[in-house]
Amino acid sequence: MIEVQNLTKAYGPVTAVDHVSFTVNKGEILGFLGPNGAGKTTTMRILTGFMPATSGTARIAGFDVFQDSMEVRRHIGYLPETPPLYPDMTVEAYLDFVLRIKNVPAEKRRDRITDALEKTNLTDKRTQLIKRLSRGYKQRVGLAQALVHDPGVIILDEPTVGLDPKQIIEVRHLIKNLAGNHTIILSTHILPEVSMTCDRVVIINKGKIAAVDTPQNLTAQLKGGQKIHIDVQAPEKPLRELLAQIPGASRAEVSTARADGHVTATVEASPGKDIRSQIAAKIVERGWPLYELHGISLSLEDIFLELTTDEEAHAQPAN
Amino acid sequence: MRSLYAIYRKEMGHYFVSPIAYVVVSLFLLLSGFFFRLHLNDAIEQSLQAEMQGMRFGMQQPFDAPTWILRAFLGLLALVILFFLPMLTMGVYAEERKRGTIELLMTSPIREIHIVLGKFFASLTLFGAMLLPTAGYVFYVFLHSDPAPPLRIVFAGYLGVLLFGGSLLALGSFLSSLTENQIIAAALTFGAFLLLWAIDFGSRGTGSITGQVVQYLSVINHFDDFTRGIIDTSGVVYYVSFIVLFIFLTVRSVDSMRWRRA
Numbered sequence: 001m002i003e004v005q006n007l008t009k010a011y012g013p014v015t016a017v018d019h020v021s022f023t024v025n026k027g028e029i030l031g032f033l034g035p036n037g038a039g040k041t042t043t044m045r046i047l048t049g050f051m052p053a054t055s056g057t058a059r060i061a062g063f064d065v066f067q068d069s070m071e072v073r074r075h076i077g078y079l080p081e082t083p084p085l086y087p088d089m090t091v092e093a094y095l096d097f098v099l100r101i102k103n104v105p106a107e108k109r110r111d112r113i114t115d116a117l118e119k120t121n122l123t124d125k126r127t128q129l130i131k132r133l134s135r136g137y138k139q140r141v142g143l144a145q146a147l148v149h150d151p152g153v154i155i156l157d158e159p160t161v162g163l164d165p166k167q168i169i170e171v172r173h174l175i176k177n178l179a180g181n182h183t184i185i186l187s188t189h190i191l192p193e194v195s196m197t198c199d200r201v202v203i204i205n206k207g208k209i210a211a212v213d214t215p216q217n218l219t220a221q222l223k224g225g226q227k228i229h230i231d232v233q234a235p236e237k238p239l240r241e242l243l244a245q246i247p248g249a250s251r252a253e254v255s256t257a258r259a260d261g262h263v264t265a266t267v268e269a270s271p272g273k274d275i276r277s278q279i280a281a282k283i284v285e286r287g288w289p290l291y292e293l294h295g296i297s298l299s300l301e302d303i304f305l306e307l308t309t310d311e312e313a314h315a316q317p318a319n
Numbered sequence: 320m321r322s323l324y325a326i327y328r329k330e331m332g333h334y335f336v337s338p339i340a341y342v343v344v345s346l347f348l349l350l351s352g353f354f355f356r357l358h359l360n361d362a363i364e365q366s367l368q369a370e371m372q373g374m375r376f377g378m379q380q381p382f383d384a385p386t387w388i389l390r391a392f393l394g395l396l397a398l399v400i401l402f403f404l405p406m407l408t409m410g411v412y413a414e415e416r417k418r419g420t421i422e423l424l425m426t427s428p429i430r431e432i433h434i435v436l437g438k439f440f441a442s443l444t445l446f447g448a449m450l451l452p453t454a455g456y457v458f459y460v461f462l463h464s465d466p467a468p469p470l471r472i473v474f475a476g477y478l479g480v481l482l483f484g485g486s487l488l489a490l491g492s493f494l495s496s497l498t499e500n501q502i503i504a505a506a507l508t509f510g511a512f513l514l515l516w517a518i519d520f521g522s523r524g525t526g527s528i529t530g531q532v533v534q535y536l537s538v539i540n541h542f543d544d545f546t547r548g549i550i551d552t553s554g555v556v557y558y559v560s561f562i563v564l565f566i567f568l569t570v571r572s573v574d575s576m577r578w579r580r581a
Contacts, residue, residue, distance in 0.1 A: 048426040051577045073428040084423035086329070088336045100325035101427040145423070 031198030083142025087131035326437025408491030479545025
């Protein structure tokens with residue numbers, strides 16, 4: 001549905017997007033993950049036909065975003081970072097206007113509006129002026145705007161920003177429900193959002209793609225270097241020595257003993273080795289009461305940090 | 320065409336739902352009414368003077384008060400709109416840019432020319448709505464004059480005001496598309512209007528080639544003919560090409576927003 005090849009966008013000497021390539025299949029939700037200024041918004045703006053790329057190609061539903069821009073625009077719904085709202089309009093009039101400029105025939109407009117209002121839970125706000133709505137509702141009107149004309153591709157730039165936790169869950173739910181019928185690209189810098197909603201993740205940093213995979217695979221990728229958390233009632237120093245002797249344990253951090261004699265430790269295993277049973281056996285051998293022992297799998301968060309650290313003060317293009 | 324109408328409709332809604340239209344139109348009517356009253360007084364004084372001079376020096380050219388009032392009033396309208404039209408155009412693009420709604424328009428299947436024309440016709444309609452009530456004054460003049468002044472002064476005059484105002488609207492819209500700050504847009508527009516209005520002040524009667532060129536460029540010069548009841552082709556061509564030029568430039572400017580770093 002969406003094919004992006006070697007997409008590059010340079011603002012003068014600054015390269016905001018640097019040879020980015022990825023594809024999105026029909027009905028898939030692709031998450032665009034990256035720190036602020038990584039080039040997410042720029043990539044999305046190119047896809048929507050808002051701005052041209054410096055080089056490379058992008059095709060949506062088989063149409064080139066630059067050559068057949070009008071065709072592409074018919075197929076997409078787009079929610080920019082700040083929802084493009086007219087504060088003086090009512091929610092209903094606004095959606096009607098959006099349908100008109102999207103060339104939706106008059107007889108279909110009523111149903112489309114009703115449908116979009118229902119999906120975004122705005123039915124009871126339909127006659128309200130947009131300027132009277134709260135931030136969360138405005139965001140939802142923006143979302144309604146992106147899907148009101150039933151486009152094949154929906155591009156959402158930080159769709160949950162500014163919402164309260166309950167609304168965030170609602171919006172994620174809504175996005176998940178839209179998948180299947182719609183192909184969705186969403187950008188975010190919030191990690192749980194990606195693992196919860198997306199089928200695949202593109203991690204982008206400084207304009208370059210750092211990784212493309214499913215959230216599960218990305219998490220699994222780094223599982224090799226597993227960390228193990230232990231809570232044991234034992235003297236500090238002997239424990240440290242014991243842990244150091246275990247083959248396959250690359251590094252161990254032991255906390256100082258608490259008043260009740262508990263010590264917590266984090267052991268890092270060398271990749272590919274599971275040393276949990278060995279640790280348990282050794283501790284029990286000494287007769288120390290073992291309260292807790294579990295592996296910490298690296299979350300997306302760790303992967304993300306690993307892939308995108310060494311953030312310099314170097315000015316990044318504003319998004 | 321449908322999208323052009325969608326933009327037009329949206330702009331009209333914006334003018335009339337927000338207080339813009341009401342504030343601008345009512346202030347405009349207040350001022351033009353005030354000046355009309357002053358002109359009436361002037362006309363009475365002048366006709367008295369003409370009568371007295373006629374008695375003193377024998378038969379003179381009779382003072383045609385109705386025509387004089389109409390011409391003065393039309394000239395006055397042209398002056399007053401210099402101050403009011405920047406308020407109508409300052410926000411047309413600057414506001415869309417500031418709110419980010421331009422991104423919605425430009426990622427919708429709609430051409431820039433439709434956006435620009437839709438907005439231009441909306442501002443022109445509001446301008447027309449602003450002028451319409453002033454027909455009351457004209458009617459008043461007709462009601463109290465015998466014989467009635469020639470109708471062509473009214474038609475040509477209002478056509479002139481509309482063309483002159485249309486030119487200002489096209490220019491103002493273009494300047495609004497250059498910035499996302501409404502105050503800057505308004506200041507630029509107002510400055511440009513005054514400059515175009517006064518550009519030939521220094522070259523009147525010099526007769527040099529440059530002087531003639533500068534006089535041709537002055538927006539108000541072509542207007543005078545219209546108030547005499549003459550529809551001069553060169554004047555119509557001047558205003559229409561002025562409007563077309565700035566609509567074209569606005570389209571280019573809107574299109575260039577894609578290339579600029581936002």
